Amino acid sequence: MSVAKPEGLGRSHHPEQRAEPQRERECGSLSVLIMARAPRRGEVLRALEPLLGAEGCAALQSALIAEAHRWASETAPGAVHVAHDPPDSARELRALLGADSALFPQNGDGITGRLADAAARVFGRSPGPLLIVWPDLPVFRPAHARGAMDDLRGGCDLVLGPVIDGGLYLIGFSKPLPALFTLPEHVWRSRDVMAMSVAAVREAGLEIGLLRAERALHRPADLRAALADPTLPEPLRRILRGSRASQ
Numbered sequence: 001m002s003v004a005k006p007e008g009l010g011r012s013h014h015p016e017q018r019a020e021p022q023r024e025r026e027c028g029s030l031s032v033l034i035m036a037r038a039p040r041r042g043e044v045l046r047a048l049e050p051l052l053g054a055e056g057c058a059a060l061q062s063a064l065i066a067e068a069h070r071w072a073s074e075t076a077p078g079a080v081h082v083a084h085d086p087p088d089s090a091r092e093l094r095a096l097l098g099a100d101s102a103l104f105p106q107n108g109d110g111i112t113g114r115l116a117d118a119a120a121r122v123f124g125r126s127p128g129p130l131l132i133v134w135p136d137l138p139v140f141r142p143a144h145a146r147g148a149m150d151d152l153r154g155g156c157d158l159v160l161g162p163v164i165d166g167g168l169y170l171i172g173f174s175k176p177l178p179a180l181f182t183l184p185e186h187v188w189r190s191r192d193v194m195a196m197s198v199a200a201v202r203e204a205g206l207e208i209g210l211l212r213a214e215r216a217l218h219r220p221a222d223l224r225a226a227l228a229d230p231t232l233p234e235p236l237r238r239i240l241r242g243s244r245a246s247q
Contacts, residue, residue, distance in 0.1 A: 030149070031079040032072035033122050033132045035106070035114070036065050038089030039096070051220055051243040062096055063235045064135040064217065069097050071140035072133065079126060083118035111188040115171075116181035129174040133161075136216035137169050138226040138236055144211060148172040151209030158201060161211035166191035169214055179204035 037044055039061035041054045048057050072080045080101040084093050087105035094103060102125075108117040115132065122130055129152050131145065148159040152174045161170030173180070180201060187196045198208055215222055226232055227240050 029079065029126050029128075030076045031081060031122050031126045031128070031130050032076045033081045033083060033118055033130060034065070034068050034072055035083050035085075035118065035132060035134050036068075036093060037061070037085050038092050039065065040089070040092075045217070047219060048217070048223070048243075051223060052239070056239060056242065060217065060236070060239050061135075063233070063239055064138070065093070065096060067138070067233055067236065068133055068135035068140055069101065071145075073100065074142070075131070075145040081118075081122050081125075083114070083121075085114075110185045112181050112183060112185060119176065119181075123176050127175070129172060132171045134167075134169055136163065136167075136218070137214055138217055138232055139229065144170060147211050148209070154209075155207060156209035157206040159209040159211060160194065160197065162194040162213045163216045163218075164213045165216070165218060167193055167216070168197075169216060170211060172209075177206070179206065 039058045041058045044061040045052070045057040048060070052060060069080065069082070078100070082093055082097065082101050082103045083106045084090060084103060085106040090103050090105070104118075104121060106114040106118060108114045119130060119132065129149070131148055133140070144161065148161070148170060149172075151159045152172055157173065158177060158180065159170070159172035160168055163169050183197060183200050187193060187200060190196055201208060215225055217223065217226060223240050223243055227237065
């Protein structure tokens with residue numbers, strides 16, 4: 001990884017350096033895809049139920065989706081797509097997000113299948129680039145989009161945003177990458193998904209950009225850390241203040 005950018009965003013490259021000087025890529029019409037699970041009581045953020053209760057977890061899921069959607073709308077105005085799960089939750093997500101985004105159900109087997117299907121739908125409407133995000137972060141920042149787009153313009157085939165305790169909060173690419181969706185299911189579900197996916201994608205000869213690792217809201221300690229952040233959106237702060245983590 002090279003020296004971090006001012007926003008704290010780093011970059012990693014394929015070990016085989018290109019023979020010719022790298023040319024800056026032209027990136028066309030940016031789209032953002034949110035992979036969202038409907039905020040249904042008892043079905044989301046179960047690890048946090050001892051602190052928030054089932055109702056609180058559903059409220060937190062709603063606030064996280066709304067935060068990701070706010071960021072997506074500012075990042076790619078008029079080009080926000082939401083792939084929802086379960087398939088019958090379109091009405092719930094539409095009521096939460098309004099009429100400006102394209103909604104469609106997640107289809108396919110496992111994480112890889114759902115990602116492949118959702119990405120193909122968006123690329124069928126726009127040539128790219130595409131940023132895929134999961135609404136797990138308490139705050140999505142302009143630096144996330146800026147860092148991803150800088151790396152894509154600079155020649156990276158793929159940009160990954162890792163979560164500190166495992167998983168990803170963002171994937172970015174300029175064009176369809178079939179090699180990405182050949183990764184086996186256990187890679188996506190591994191706590192070490194970052195290392196495993198980087199190794200697997202590098203074997204395909206792709207150049208990778210890495211964003212700064214971020215803390216998602218997965219565990220009780222994550223709630224306490226979020227409450228200490230002065231930039232935490234007020235809707236999330238109100239929900240977390242009612243949790244045992246704030247006491």
